[in-house]
Each structure stands twice: as structure tokens, then as C-alpha cells.
Amino acid sequence: MLDPIVNFFTWIFQWIGRGIGFVIGVILWPFMWAGRWYTQRGWILKAVLGLALLVLIGLYGYFIWNTQVWSN
Structure with missing residues (x-):
């Protein structure tokens, strides 16, 4: 039904x-x-891309740190 x-x-x-x-x-x-x-891909390209990714993550962390720390 x-x-x-x-x-x-x-x-x-x-x-x-x-x-x-x-x-x-x-x-x-x-x-x-x-x-x-x-x-x-080969290890050289992997190393270059990995390094570029680490730099990008580091810059992002630096940006977050500067925007969250409130000091003179």
C-alpha cells in the first residue's frame, strides 16, 4: 500500500x-x-614546491602573528 x-x-x-x-x-x-x-615528478621539483609551500605557510603565520599581537 x-x-x-x-x-x-x-x-x-x-x-x-x-x-x-x-x-x-x-x-x-x-x-x-x-x-x-x-x-x-622528480625530487628536485618536489623540494622546490615543498619549500615554496613552507614559505607561504610561514608568511601566513607571520601575518596572523602581526594581526593578533597588540603591542607598541
């Missing part, structure tokens, strides 16, 4: 879940591509 209604809502929620999964996949795809690209 209620099977068609239950099946309808099951179908709707399955499509909502697929849509959410698709959106998450589209958002994460560039990062997955960059990760695959990065793992195929």
Missing part, C-alpha cells in the same frame, strides 16, 4: 545523494589531479 510512496522518496534521496557526491567530486577533482601530477 505504501510501497510506491516509499520507493518514490527512496528514489528522490538517492538522486540527491548522487548529486551531492557529484558536486564533491567536481570540487575535489583539481586537487586529486594535482596530487597525481605531483607524485610523478
Whole structure:
């Protein structure tokens, strides 16, 4: 008696879940591509990119420190 209604809502929620999964996949795809690209490179490029990332993190930390310390 209620099977068609239950099946309808099951179908709707399955499509909502697929849509959410698709959106998450589209958002994460560039990062997955960059990760695959990065793992195929040599150690010199990895060192340069790692150093650049460390500098960026360091500058970000320096920015946070300067904006949060209230002294003359």
C-alpha cells in the first residue's frame, strides 16, 4: 500500500545523494589531479614546491602573528 510512496522518496534521496557526491567530486577533482601530477615528478621539483609551500605557510603565520599581537 505504501510501497510506491516509499520507493518514490527512496528514489528522490538517492538522486540527491548522487548529486551531492557529484558536486564533491567536481570540487575535489583539481586537487586529486594535482596530487597525481605531483607524485610523478622528480625530487628536485618536489623540494622546490615543498619549500615554496613552507614559505607561504610561514608568511601566513607571520601575518596572523602581526594581526593578533597588540603591542607598541
